[in-house]
Amino acid sequence: MDGYVARAERDVAAPAEEIWGLLTAEASRVYFGAQVESDWQVGSPVVWRGEWEGKPFEDRGRVVEADPPSRLVITHYSPLSGEEDRPENYHRMEYLLSEAGGGTHVVLEQDGNPTQDAADHAAANWQKMLDGLAEIAEQG
Template sequence: MDHVAHAEVLVGASRERVWDVLTSPEPRPEIMFGARTVTDWEPGHPITWSGEWEGHAFEDKGEVVDVEPPRRLVVTHFSPMSGQPDVPENYHRLEYVLEPVDGGTKVVLEQDNNSTTESAEHSAGNWRMMLDGLKKVAEASAV
């Protein structure tokens, strides 16, 4: 279970703007598959992402682990749509790191606890889509 999914994107917006979009409760179709994020961003507190995917309602959940605005965010994540039992060993740890670069922000996302290289690659593809959505929203609102 040590396969790590890795995704990153360069965003033409400030780190603060990217952070605001990343932590916004507002559902956006481009980010987290249009899910509404509910949390108070306090470490140890719950976080949920609820929405609809391909006609099916979903509610993913986890816990806020670490929050260092606007630099780093760590949460756990579990999706019932995975078909796996809701037990701690089936949760992933998601770490977002926002680094200032010339012209914007580099966002790196890593997800641990993938059982195979293939599952890590599948997850990385999903996270790349989410980060592309984050980029689109942050750049559009940065103008």
Template sequence: MAAPRRIVWDVLTSNGSRPEILFGARVESEWRLGSAITWSGEYEGRTFEDHGRIVELEDLQEPWRIVLTHFSPLSGLPDVPENYHSLRFELDEIDGGTRVTLDQDNNPTREAAEHSQANWAQMLRGVKTVAEREAAAR
């Protein structure tokens, strides 16, 4: 992303909704270690409210890593810990901007992993759009 790491971090960790990011889902969290996080909105005509917790946060001097748990009731699975994913975001400064790495674990099938990959890729494209727009405005 052609934006400084701080701007990308701020876009990733901001509350509210942006049409470009995650289908316009509304994100809510206190953005502190242990705090809850929710994503709510509509996906393919179905209302959803995904949820999780912030389980790791690395921002000593400059923010660079956050790990969240994530559960989606749309999965049809019971809301129990073994059905949660971990999402790990790492932001690395590179020449001209920031590289974002996102890993997700605990995909029950290859198809589920591909579906998640497509959704998170779309979300990251939205983060890129917003972060680059905000960087250009500064």
């Protein structure tokens, strides 16, 4: 992974298949209210649309790897970053799901952060997302 890496992780009392479904087919339930569009096949686009801190956004990326229900790698670019839409301005996000005590341990790493502060900020946001994912999954 390049640049500073943001990392969030969470144990969830639900099977990996359910977590995988929330990260893909039901992604709009867990990505901060954004509408998420993709077929989640390798090479396919991913589009996130919504509002963040009062600003509308349309982020984009691609599915790089998909190994259900254990590993998902996508790229992510946000115009709200102020950076140009160029490959070097895309983050690489890797989700790892593993069995943990009858549930699932979820790890999310996002590379390409320009500073440690940016990585820490991203990690805090992703931790909130994983906490919300756990709440949804555990409510059944």
